[in-house]
Amino acid sequence: MKYPAQEIELKWQKFWEENKVSKTDLSEPEKKHYGLVMFIYPSGAKLHCGHWYNYAPADTFFRLKKLQGYNIFEPMGYDAFGLPAENFAIKTGIHPQDSTIKNIEEIREQLRRIGTLYDWDHELMTCDPKYYKWNQWLFLKLYEKGLAYRQNAPVNWCESCQTVLANEQVQSDGTCERCHNFVIKKNLTQWFFKITQYAEELLSDLEKIDWPEKTKLMQRNWIGKSYGVELKFRIVDSDEYIPVFTTRPDTLFGVTYVVLAPEHPLVEKLTTVENRQSVLNYIEKVKHETEIERLSTVKEKTGVPLGSFAINPVNNEQVPIWIADYVLFTYGTGAVMAVPGHDERDFEFAKKFNLPIQKVILEKGTKPGDELQKAFVDIGEMINSGQFTGLNSDIGIEKISDYLEAEKIGVRKVNYRLRDWLISRQRYWGTPIPIIHCEKCGEVPVPEKDLPVILPYDVDFKPTGESPLTRNEKFMNINCPKCNSPSRRDPDTMDTFVDSSWYHLRFLNPHIDDAMFDTQLAKKWMPVDTYIGGAEHATMHLLYARFIHKFLRDIGMLDCDEPYQKLRHQGTITNQGAKMSKSRGNVVNPDEFVEKYGADVFRMYLMFMGPYETGGDWSDKGIVGVNRFVNRVYELFNTLSAKVRSIQYIDNIDIDNLTITEKSIYRKTNQTLKKVVEDIEELRFNTAVAALMGLLNELSVLNKVENPKLTFYVLERFAFMLSPLAPHLAEECWQILGKRKSIFEEPVWFTYEKKAIVEDKVTLVVQVNGKLRAAIEVDIDGDEELIKQNAKQDPRVAKFLESKQIIKEIYVKNKILNIVVK
């Protein structure tokens, strides 16, 4: 009998819905498990295989938790603001709100068909004023605490998207991560969130959370903490001085020039008349370079001298001041002391412009007089370094730092690579920034009582380079809340990473309208216990969410320090080697597979394809195998149900009264039970499915077994193991067994029986000189001498022992016997 997937799956989906199986009672947090997957971005494309690959296996994991007795909360929502909807609107003229709502309707149906345990009463969408009102509220709180500020800054600008991109949204080849066009630089006044204030805690709290080491490492590198000294270089014939940050104060005697970033405010003051024109030309040239170009290591070094000189504070030597694009204004002090002898970039630069190279650290095994072929950046003996000469440079770092502090030339400092989070977007489809610009009062926050600042529907969102909202006079014109004079609203909208930095909190009660989220529930239900999503969010979303979480904690709304206790990534499903995307035209539509084979087959196939964290290239080659498995299972239950009809419950199986075949089935069932549960727990879905297939193969003899009790025992456990993997089929099988309650309605749990999985015979491998010669059946924990004797008498072994001398015997109990002969 063929498994009628559509009929049965819809039946159980309806059942779970109507019987509130997927509904979570949040008032019972005692054994709670908040299971979260990254919410969906309804960008015009529908649900594709990549989404399925995230959501279906995650649901399998969460269903196992439910069976374990956890009160599991699985919500789903829509990350509904953002560029793709707006770009789609620009192309087609369909309003982003209309296309988004329509997409969500379709996606919701697709999501329901997966058969997950989403509690739909908690659904949310970020483009809802009831949601984004709290983005604005969050903004005001950050503003209140001085953590939201405006600054004129060089920003990445995408000509095609007509918007600002955060540094991390620009790809390594200098293109926009969304549209893949080249990014240029532009100066704009922008809103920033001061994530750097939390740099230290974001770094140190990584130790508290169960995340992949790889992801933690990426965040550590992104935050980029370094220890060093900030010191001042005075300037010849000037009262000005240049602060520089260095991690290598031990090389201070080797400074032969100083470099400023071209954007550095001192550049103008320190440029001599003769150099003015070349400096201006250079600055102009650098303006057209993207940051990626500037930072390219393959590009030849460029720079120009200012004509002025700085004074090395330790030896009073005068060194020239240059500007060069390899020095970034955004990092450290925007200026470096150049030590070409011991820094690769400085070395390259000095070689190109014939600047002196002074050796101050001696490499072991070389002489002070040897010419440096490349920068020596390791630790060595300090030379040419005044009173520090002779010290090992790692000690020298500390001694010079002490000296600089004592002489008040410099101070020890910790520096971070992390930059503040630029949240302004010159875009329409996002959260309006709740600030009013008044000529008299300056920037004035919108009073809380006036939130939300509603994003108007009627806006010309065609890209012109300025924010689309600027052209909506009705929106823009407002009286100042302080002085009541005519003022203008801020026309920018927020980065959508603001939306996703706290959505997990809103899920707990998306209907609350007098608070950002239900703080009482959050105190009980946070942190998210298991969060599953793509590794591509390692340094953006996952860092921003941690920052916002810590901020909300600091204003008393949360108790815990971290939002996501356990994080796991699923791999990427590619197609023909490339990530699936609409533009590449390689998106695989899951619907046709769901239609043909059903959700359970599709979900199990995705899990069976390979390791979850690896992902892989899409192929539908093997899906028939899973389909066969599902049909064989259904067949098995239908065939044997009559046999076990009278049985409702059994307490245990008496192992001693089983035939050899029965015992083998009993053992295999328990071994599989152990493996399947352990594998799903570790998200090793592929081997869990394989184990269940292996058990089914073994059960082909079950119809010959005249033992209804054992048959019932095996089938009951089989359905249980199947239930997280193929929940619809498992519920059906459970019902075929005559169970009154559904598995997930009244969660059941089976533990494997320890005594059942113990084998009494074991295969012992016999090697001679490390080569496999025989595999013999022996009693488990059998007598060593007897086993050795038997092994040597085995003809396959004996013939290799003839006329040889046994030198050594290695015996590992129940595993191997290796006889070494000469």
Next chain:
RNA sequence: GCCGAAGUGGCGGAAUUGGUAGACGCGCUGGACUCAAAAUCCAGUGGGGCUCACACCUCGUGCCGGUUCGAGUCCGGCCUUCGGUACCA
């Protein structure tokens, strides 16, 4: 360039702490069922040698070398692929 991960049959992939390499599935081959096909079921399936056959021998986890009684697994060097990152002073 640097950092990280990986490389196993025709294919996707298995393989606790070093201990039978190739579980499970796809595909393929043969057989059963059928008028026939599909579906299903049964058997076989890493390469080579030898054999009527059973068996047996031998090679084999990217390449070269090492440690070990024994290496897919550990160590050193190389090659390839995929991720991450971009002069961080």
